[in-house]
Amino acid sequence: MVQLNDNYLKLKAGYLFPEIARRVKAFCEANPDAAPHVIRCGIGDVTEPLPPASIAAMHKALDEMGARETFRGYGPEQGHEFLRHAIARHDYRDRGIEIADDEIFVSDGSKCDCGNILDILGHGNRLGITDPVYPVYVDTNVMAGHTGEADASGAYAGIHYLPCVAANGFVPEVPAEPLDVVYLCFPNNPTGATASRAQLAAWVEYALANKTLLLFDAAYEAYISDPETPHSIYEIPGARECAIEFRSFSKNGGFTGTRCAFTVVPKTLLAATASGERKPLHPLWNRRMSTKFNGVSYIVQRGAEALYTPEGQAQVRGLIDHYMGNAAILRAAAKDAGLPVFGGVNAPYIWVGTPSGLSSWELFDRMLTQARVVITPGSGFGAKGEGYFRISAFNSRANAEEVARRIRAL
Numbered sequence: 261m262v263q264l265n266d267n268y269l270k271l272k273a274g275y276l277f278p279e280i281a282r283r284v285k286a287f288c289e290a291n292p293d294a295a296p297h298v299i300r301c302g303i304g305d306v307t308e309p310l311p312p313a314s315i316a317a318m319h320k321a322l323d324e325m326g327a328r329e330t331f332r333g334y335g336p337e338q339g340h341e342f343l344r345h346a347i348a349r350h351d352y353r354d355r356g357i358e359i360a361d362d363e364i365f366v367s368d369g370s371k372c373d374c375g376n377i378l379d380i381l382g383h384g385n386r387l388g389i390t391d392p393v394y395p396v397y398v399d400t401n402v403m404a405g406h407t408g409e410a411d412a413s414g415a416y417a418g419i420h421y422l423p424c425v426a427a428n429g430f431v432p433e434v435p436a437e438p439l440d441v442v443y444l445c446f447p448n449n450p451t452g453a454t455a456s457r458a459q460l461a462a463w464v465e466y467a468l469a470n471k472t473l474l475l476f477d478a479a480y481e482a483y484i485s486d487p488e489t490p491h492s493i494y495e496i497p498g499a500r501e502c503a504i505e506f507r508s509f510s511k512n513g514g515f516t517g518t519r520c521a522f523t524v525v526p527k528t529l530l531a532a533t534a535s536g537e538r539k540p541l542h543p544l545w546n547r548r549m550s551t552k553f554n555g556v557s558y559i560v561q562r563g564a565e566a567l568y569t570p571e572g573q574a575q576v577r578g579l580i581d582h583y584m585g586n587a588a589i590l591r592a593a594a595k596d597a598g599l600p601v602f603g604g605v606n607a608p609y610i611w612v613g614t615p616s617g618l619s620s621w622e623l624f625d626r627m628l629t630q631a632r633v634v635i636t637p638g639s640g641f642g643a644k645g646e647g648y649f650r651i652s653a654f655n656s657r658a659n660a661e662e663v664a665r666r667i668r669a670l
């Protein structure tokens with residue numbers, strides 16, 4: 261008899277964002293008059309059109325695909341050389357960070373890569389995961405059988421939770437005990453917090469001392485405006501020996517629907533075999549990508565490459581400025597409403613304390629039914645997210661202004 265993967269049965273109700281979508285759909289069906297007025301600030305999905313430089317490059321690439329002389333079939337599973345080179349040069353070497361072209365692996369998304377990376381890691385690793393957290397890190401480990409059951413608070417046995425609370429500025433402290441794999445995300449989803457150079461250096465020092473692998477999600481690095489805040493974990497000396505970095509074109513180039521991202525696996529990064537021998541992870545990830553992936557489409561990779569041209573960079577800057585303008589408007593509204601407000605300065609997410617003892621989901625319901633605004637309940641990101649909600653700044657300016665007006669009026 262066929263067996264299912266029992267680990268899936270340990271997962272809580274539904275993945276957070278489909279669960280929000282389900283509740284919003286139910287509300288809209290029950291209240292058809294209100295439905296057209298609902299504004300979605302829940303999922304962090306971009307709203308603005310793609311940069312013209314990318315559009316032009318993708319049109320050109322599509323024309324190439326339409327002519328026998330320039331047609332292309334399968335590309336390299338790791339990504340086309342032109343894009344790997346553009347990434348390594350512009351995002352790393354031009355900023356004084358030593359990353360080779362072939363340490364870049366182009367993919368269809370950071371969410372996928374964060375889950376897929378588990379393919380090349382063993383099953384006995386002690387896991388450190390922040391709370392609150394982007395749910396993908398937890399759920400993919402549950403699916404892979406790396407945890408026990410969840411308790412009443414939703415915490416899984418086998419995960420060492422690293423609290424991110426107002427008292428520590430939403431940046432986890434380095435733990436006293438050794439962990440084997442630690443997920444870090446800065447600028448943070450959901451809290452919008454950033455980690456300073458000294459805080460990241462403490463994590464790299466810890467990782468080198470304990471032979472820990474840091475899985476560093478930098479999907480929101482383009483939103484950093486503070487010149488002192490690192491954009492990459494590899495700005496910290498020693499990180500090439502202990503970290504994998506995930507980056508995406510979703511939130512800078514607006515590629516959430518176009519799909520293109522990349523993962524950096526330095527060749528100097530080692531992990532232990534079952535017998536304790538230290539071996540590089542790079543060939544394993546290369547093998548994994550060659551076997552299970554056929555690469556991102558040529559057209560999309562040309563679109564991503566164009567983001568690095570001078571016009572592309574200016575257009576990306578315009579997108580970031582637009583969303584951060586929204587963030588400022590939404591932050592100000594939540595402050596005016598007398599709520600504790602965090603994030604939204606170097607990140608497109610605003611992390612807000614719920615008023616008058618309301619739980620995160622109670623606040624979600626109140627915002628939906630009374631203000632017709634969809635937010636993300638903080639408890640959906642972990643137990644330490646209870647008492648908070650997240651507002652996404654990914655929206656049109658008109659919607660951000662209207663949400664601000666409704667928050668003030670509530």
Ligand code: MLT
Nearest residue numbers: 302303304305371394449
């Ligand atoms: C979010 O809302 O947290 C993001 O959309 C997550 C993602 O990019 O997958």
